[in-house]
Amino acid sequence: MSTLDTAPPTGAARSAGSAAWLTSTDAQRAAALALPQDVRDFLEGGSGAEATLAANRAAFEDLFLVPRVLADASATSTAATVLGAPAAMPAGIAPMAYQRLFHPDGEPAAARAAQAAGIPYVAGMLSTCPLEEITAVCSQTWLQLYWLRDRALLTDLVDRAEAAGCSALVLAVDVPRMGRRLRDMRNAFALPRDIVAANFPPSETHSARRGAAGTSAVMVHTSEAFDPTLSWDDVAWLRGRTELRLVIKGVLHPEDAARAVELGADAVVVSNHGGRQLDGAVPAPSVLPAVCDAVAGRGEVLLDGGVRSGTDVLKALALGASAVLVGRPVLWGLAADGQRGVERVLSLLRTELEDALVLSGCTDVTRASGLDVVPRGIPLSPAALRKGPRW
Numbered sequence: 001m002s003t004l005d006t007a008p009p010t011g012a013a014r015s016a017g018s019a020a021w022l023t024s025t026d027a028q029r030a031a032a033l034a035l036p037q038d039v040r041d042f043l044e045g046g047s048g049a050e051a052t053l054a055a056n057r058a059a060f061e062d063l064f065l066v067p068r069v070l071a072d073a074s075a076t077s078t079a080a081t082v083l084g085a086p087a088a089m090p091a092g093i094a095p096m097a098y099q100r101l102f103h104p105d106g107e108p109a110a111a112r113a114a115q116a117a118g119i120p121y122v123a124g125m126l127s128t129c130p131l132e133e134i135t136a137v138c139s140q141t142w143l144q145l146y147w148l149r150d151r152a153l154l155t156d157l158v159d160r161a162e163a164a165g166c167s168a169l170v171l172a173v174d175v176p177r178m179g180r181r182l183r184d185m186r187n188a189f190a191l192p193r194d195i196v197a198a199n200f201p202p203s204e205t206h207s208a209r210r211g212a213a214g215t216s217a218v219m220v221h222t223s224e225a226f227d228p229t230l231s232w233d234d235v236a237w238l239r240g241r242t243e244l245r246l247v248i249k250g251v252l253h254p255e256d257a258a259r260a261v262e263l264g265a266d267a268v269v270v271s272n273h274g275g276r277q278l279d280g281a282v283p284a285p286s287v288l289p290a291v292c293d294a295v296a297g298r299g300e301v302l303l304d305g306g307v308r309s310g311t312d313v314l315k316a317l318a319l320g321a322s323a324v325l326v327g328r329p330v331l332w333g334l335a336a337d338g339q340r341g342v343e344r345v346l347s348l349l350r351t352e353l354e355d356a357l358v359l360s361g362c363t364d365v366t367r368a369s370g371l372d373v374v375p376r377g378i379p380l381s382p383a384a385l386r387k388g389p390r391w
């Protein structure tokens with residue numbers, strides 16, 4: 001990401017919107033050309049010194065798979081089960097706010113692309129169209145919630161999610177307040193007049209549009225709207241309030257993950273919010289095996305943060321995840337080419353995953369959990385290669 005921030009667009013970058021995208025970075029380049037600088041910063045940025053943002057990528061780059069051979073990979077499938085439902089690959093689209101900032105077609109375009117790709121779409125509570133416009137185009141919609149001071153608005157959204165046919169609620173627990181996103185503060189980032197948080201009454205989001213030097217209006221709005229008292233009692237309350245599947249997003253400690261499933265959560269998302277909350281928080285792949293141990297099959301364990309390729313998906317599966325959520329690459333596709341751009345990003349991810357499965361001797365995604373994955377550069381003892389299933 002950092003090279004893109006400084007490098008002037010090259011000829012290759014300028015034509016990246018129309019040329020084939022061979023990696024998600026091609027989509028990132030195309031998006032960079034399509035977006036104003038402050039929106040691009042909102043998309044790309046993390047909190048503080050962006051150490052966690054960078055560590056998310058480094059964590060994947062520093063892990064290496066130990067492929068298996070002679071496994072007859074002639075008929076390899078990426079099909080998976082995500083939160084109990086069939087999916088074309090072990091992935092979903094992560095909740096991301098304000099998608100009309102990136103393309104006029106916004107959330108419905110990304111949700112249609114998820115539907116076409118056969119994976120779930122997690123609608124952000126802070127979407128720029130009403131939830132029902134998303135569920136109308138995507139049969140596997142999950143709704144992400146932040147804990148609102150306005151409890152009536154929160155429960156109304158839970159009721160709407162049930163009525164609209166959502167398959168899950170995703171409670172984001174890592175935002176008692178918004179992290180200090182310095183790029184947005186420097187840009188005095190504020191929502192343009194035509195971008196609304198459509199699930200909120202208009203009066204509730206005025207502050208998100210009021211720019212002021214040295215601060216982010218979006219951050220001001222969240223501090224007004226989000227309730228920092230959120231605790232385990234509220235998770236228990238929400239569990240009792242809805243029959244929908246419940247996913248707790250934003251855990252990193254194994255004990256928190258275990259407590260979430262003990263309270264009846266169906267899944268956790270191991271996530272540091274794409275490096276946008278606690279700067280210095282650990283990257284998700286580093287804690288994933290410990291979280292999976294603690295959850296011990298009592299719920300699904302998803303991961304997000306830094307997933308950029310099918311190989312990253314395979315590494316996450318090898319570390320024990322059941323699926324990943326894809327974040328920024330979806331917004332790159334959306335910004336560059338609307339629904340088609342998101343479809344291109346998701347199709348690329350699936351192609352790469354299929355390729356990685358074939359080349360690592362896995363005929364399907366369930367085999368991936370048996371792959372060994374090791375850190376860079378350490379001579380391995382026989383005990384380090386311990387997982388291999390006998391097939």
Ligand SMILES: Cc1cc2nc3c(=O)[nH]c(=O)nc-3n(C[C@H](O)[C@H](O)[C@H](O)COP(=O)(O)O)c2cc1C
Nearest residue numbers: 043094095096097124172273274305306307327328
């Ligand atoms: C522009 C943007 C907006 C986001 N908005 C939300 C949100 O409203 N709710 C939420 O739970 N997570 C939000 N996230 C975090 C994502 O769900 C996800 O955790 C993160 O993007 C994963 O990191 P990656 O994008 O680097 O893969 C947002 C992320 C980005 C980049």
